[in-house]
Amino acid sequence: MSANYTPAEMMTVAAARALTNDDVCFVGIGAPSAACNLARLTHAPDIVLIYESGTIETKPNILPLSIGDGELCETALVTVSVPEMFRYWLQGGRITTGFLGGAQIDKFANLNTTVVGPYEKPEVRLPGGGGAPEIATSCGQIFITMSHKKRAFVEKIDFVTSLGHGLGGDDRAKHGVTTKGPTKVLTDLCILEPDPKSKELTVVSLHPGVTREQVIESTGWPIKFSDKLAETPAPTAAELKVLRDIQARTKAAHGEAA
Amino acid sequence: MSANYTPAEMMTVAAARALTNDDVCFVGIGAPSAACNLARLTHAPDIVLIYESGTIETKPNILPLSIGDGELCETALVTVSVPEMFRYWLQGGRITTGFLGGAQIDKFANLNTTVVGPYEKPEVRLPGGGGAPEIATSCGQIFITMSHKKRAFVEKIDFVTSLGHGLGGDDRAKHGVTTKGPTKVLTDLCILEPDPKSKELTVVSLHPGVTREQVIESTGWPIKFSDKLAETPAPTAAELKVLRDIQARTKAAHGEAA
Amino acid sequence: MAAILSLAEAVEEHLRDGDIIAMEGFTHLIPFAAGHEIIRQGRKRLTLIRMTPDLIYDQMIGMGCGEKVVFSWGGNPGVGSLHRFRDAHENGWPNKISIEEHSHAAMANAFDAGAAGLPFAAFRGYRGAELKRVNPNIKEITCPFTGEKLAAVPAIKLDVAVVHAQKADRKGNVLFEGIVGVQKQAVLAAKRSIVTVEEVVDTLAPHSPNAVILPGWTVSAVVHVPGGAHPSYAHGYYKRDNAFYKKWDAISRDRDSFRAWIGEHVLRKGPDAFAVHAKKAA
């Protein structure tokens, strides 16, 4: 079918819907930023957005290209130093939901943003963990947004940048971590959630027009589907308008200094 | 002789003279505060005064009654949180000279501001250490100002609130402390300095009109005098005027809210 | 989001007998009005944490609210002793209180560690100091890189933090200015928090992007109590009542005169009694 929206838009909308008005979010750049601000501009006006640059309760009118864009500070309630952000706010346990993504994810939602190939002699050197290792363990829960591709959804990731459910089951807790970890993975094809016991990622909802075969084809391990597999409601016109408006404002703004 | 100044004024003036224009001082309430501001208003205009309440480069026009008087913040370059003050500024090793005093001092300039009598069942419960334990070890050097009385200058103090030269000699260094510790004790009778080797406090200068006998009589241990015992120059008219002016302003101000 | 309550409601709802509390403010912004309300509501067996117990804890201890005091400097600044604190500690009147004594550096680090969600704080402290001998909560930790030995104290973890600030907006966002002490750390180290303020305003703006602000969602209750920090002071509002600090020495020296003062100025009064001290500075 030919939808009036892109798979990336569907992913962003699905992530936005998963957020509530009571959430305090640690937001990353890209899809998470779009999703969090879409939520803020639609059903969750009081959601608290925090960026690792130190900006607390920021309400950007355009999406930041970098984690420290001026827009984030200018629209924040307050801006604290980066040590305070990581010590008092993230480690302090004040964040309900953190967003992560990566170049590789495995069936237990462990993420790799460090290297493809061996660490000492990488095939591809990625930017690295940034805030991810502690976001992954300090936030109440983690949402992961990624484009659903076989080379990203792999049986074994080359480097564990940030802990998901480890080896599955209660392995996460064995690392001394008491937070929930990844509770949702939102892709451009579907929504996955960890199985309550095994913690293996399971497809719980397919986006409109997406087939099981597509998901199987795009996943590097034998992917499981929920018995009560749902279809993700398509983005509403209102959701698309708000998302496209902020993206248009962003495009215009980021060109300006050229 | 009947001087035109009090012994307390002589002590404050002597302490002020010991400070230089390059000093960064951690200032306590009372005589230290008077001495530091007298220095600032006379020969050391650029001296940096820091109070543990977090006020940096403060230039009070009246002497604070408390360590956190508004005057200190209003006249400071900047005011930081108390954790930052103790972590970045005191522990960070940025203070050249710290001031201390106490209810009891021994011949190695260890101080007691905690209890007279046993800690568990005190005869007199004193306020306690406050900043002293870390001021004593973190500042480049320590100046001590105290009224010279036999019950204060004792053979053995009841409680070591803050480390001076410990048991003498190189005992201070044995505690893992690399700073100089007490280099001057300024009293209302004389100026004492630790012997270079034994670190025992030795009278190096008698205030005008003060006799050795008075000092011996006012000290709870057999006090030693330097071979080159000097006489402290009397306060100048200029020094007394500046000191009395700030004290008069202080008196007026502290009555005001009555 | 913080609820905007009356002082009586805030203390009733958030502060219970036996709680571990800190009522902070380093000389500046000491929440006296809240202390009086706690006395009126007769809270008991509190663990009272403050770097400088000051008159606020002297009053609460004298009225039997406390069971333990954790502190680093226990005097009446520039005046002398805290007589009620000493009477309770030395003579058990009106009840015996235990003490846990630290240095300022230790407590400042312990508040910082509490706000940071850490179990302890490490710092270069207590070297050659005898408090190590009498306080079992002072331990040693070794740097895994240099081998240097540092002092360690437990992080301060609170049931309730009570502080006073200049302003809050209607969402309960709170602005502190001037000598900010450890108030922000205390609130962030607490399960619940009560913030009394001089003013409730529509917006905290304009302010520096780096101002000392606590978001409303980190605060349990905001209470409008103009003058609520008297006899301490509120930068930009009113000065410290140094004369009262001096007067307190005589009032508190004697049990009867203390009780009489509390009866007249606390038990038979309410938070409104503080309003007289709230005159905005020019």
Next chain:
Amino acid sequence: MAAILSLAEAVEEHLRDGDIIAMEGFTHLIPFAAGHEIIRQGRKRLTLIRMTPDLIYDQMIGMGCGEKVVFSWGGNPGVGSLHRFRDAHENGWPNKISIEEHSHAAMANAFDAGAAGLPFAAFRGYRGAELKRVNPNIKEITCPFTGEKLAAVPAIKLDVAVVHAQKADRKGNVLFEGIVGVQKQAVLAAKRSIVTVEEVVDTLAPHSPNAVILPGWTVSAVVHVPGGAHPSYAHGYYKRDNAFYKKWDAISRDRDSFRAWIGEHVLRKGPDAFAVHAKKAA
């Protein structure tokens, strides 16, 4: 008191081959003009510490200034890779560089510990993270009170900190505003420091009593370089040049186009070239 110098003088006097340096600024206030001066003066074998190496270190590494990079996120924000950083690390061009990789939390804590004069920082981090396996500077420490195991990293101790700020007064007191990152910590963790500023003013006032200010006596040199943070930005002065960050991807992908760009915009230019970017925001 800080000396007010030219950029060439400041770098000549304070920054030497083989120094351990941090040029900080978290997206905001990145001291690019100082980086260009270091390239012009041909400094070598530097240990380059930055949470996000960003274009500033990509340029310096590509010109052979670096020997080691300590970092936590090594990309071109919102764009992609740092090609010069990768070329040096993966192919040894123009010289081999070693890396020490951390998380943001680890580096933020290490800067904080450096400013506090501590030998290490303890934090709840790296749990289940593989960097522990490849970075020997990540160790474990046990809380002496709870037994909880925490991560420990060495404090960051610098020969030189280089940062950019909005304003300094003639005594060299420096004001930072907006996203302040770890700049204050970097300067306080360094033996020497160079601060480039948008403006040198008679007084920093009026400002909040709690503004982010470094006293002149904590700074070695202040240099007036309007626009000196471009293509990053200066809050209140000019915006981030996002378009240049995108253009850098193509410029830096190829060794020759990189060299050509450096020749034209760095080697044959001076600090004044940045002035064009300094237009005060309305």
